[in-house]
Amino acid sequence: MTDLLHAFVLPELGVRGAAVRLGAGYREVLSHQPYPAAVGRWLGEALSAAALLQTGIKFTGRLSLQLQGGSALELLYVESTSEGDLRGIARVAERPVDWNIGFGQAVEGALLAITLEPYQRGDRYQGIVPLAGDSLSDALEGYFAQSEQLPTRLLLAGDGEHAAGLLLQRLPFEGGQNRPIDPDGWNRVEHLMGTITPDELLGTTSELLVHRLFHEFDRINRDPLPLHVRCRCSRDKVADVLRRIGRDEAVAAAANIGHAEVICEFCGKVYRFDPIEIQQLFLPVPVAPLPPRPQ
Ligand SMILES: [Zn+2]
The missing domain is CATH 3.90.1280.10 (HSP33 redox switch-like)
Structure with a gap:
């Protein structure tokens, strides 16, 4: 099964997480424009990230992730909604680019913005940081380190056929309340995450991946959310x-x-x-x- 988003909480470890694997929807996004292979991979990572980050939001609305102003990758824009709608686009420099340069160089000089827009009345929130890191997951982890202060780890991959991701975030706790049973919980999940290769991430359904990693812990699963690539144009x-x-x-x-x-x-x-x-x-x-x- 693909195009499903699995969100879960590991209460005894004080960690929440989400896993996603995209197939048909990802290929549909790639079919709209002839992207260089590397850009197609990054677009897959970005779509996965947008879906995963949506799971941390308490309201119904839209989340967008925008990377703008890179020397070779001029724009990478993806959107996800609480209903599971996704869309995304990339724009590359018009000059010839050797796409073997890697993500860090392709986005040199870019800014990373994450925007949250509630449907109901409420404030639109936007955080913008200079982009740093050799991968989109590095860049997003850096964003969380700078803005949200909740330790967050992301693993992302895309290969033109499938795109997938895993997010882990330490839950906040104050004054001893909601303190995880296992004070070493965060280190344990980080270690488990480190055992996954990109090929494993791309080749395993998100449900199975979560089970493989965390089957020995209590886990509260949210109903899987089906994801669709759906455009809002009219x-x-x-x-x-x-x-x-x-x-x-x-x-x-x-x-x-x-x-x-x-x-x-x-x-x-x-x-x-x-x-x-x-x-x-x-x-x-x-x-x-x-x-x-x-x-
Ligand atoms: Zn459209």
Whole structure:
């Protein structure tokens, strides 16, 4: 089974965790653009990370992870929602790049941002740090070390077919409350995590992986969450983009091929607007609907 997110708590060790393995959804994201193999691997790691980090959030909403401004990898953007929707995109430098350089060099100069957006009223939260480390998991662990102070470990992998990840985080405890039974719990899970190779992570279902690692401990499992790659684009949103561009630009865009064409970068869906539809976009919008005519 793939495209499932397993979250769990190991109460006696004072640790929470999550495991994910993506198959079809990951391949769908890769199918939208011809990514270099290395970028495809990093995109898989990022999608896994976004799903895993979602498990730590107490509200329903959206989490995004954005890495922007790298010398070779200019943008890596992934999103996950509490319902299990995922989407992601990468953008690379236009100049020729030797992708053997490795992650650390490809993202040199980039910033890493994690944004949490609750659906209900509430504050949007964003944390931004300079990116450091030779892998995305290093970079994210660094982010947690700087911002959240809860020790967090991540293992991530992607190979173009599957993407997978494992997250472990020490649970907070104050003044002796919720203190784990095993004071050495964090060290023990870190040690267990260190025994997993990327191939094992990619080749094992997340359920089996969690069982293999932690079967000797009490474990509280959350129901597995099915993950779907689902885009939030719509004709209405594209129409808003055209309105922002302005009438002259939109009309000019349609002049060449008879219609304006907007392609969603995330899912590859094509939206077409013919000249009449473009004119309609710029008609004044009535402020309120007319009251019903008295009979
Ligand atoms: Zn889309």
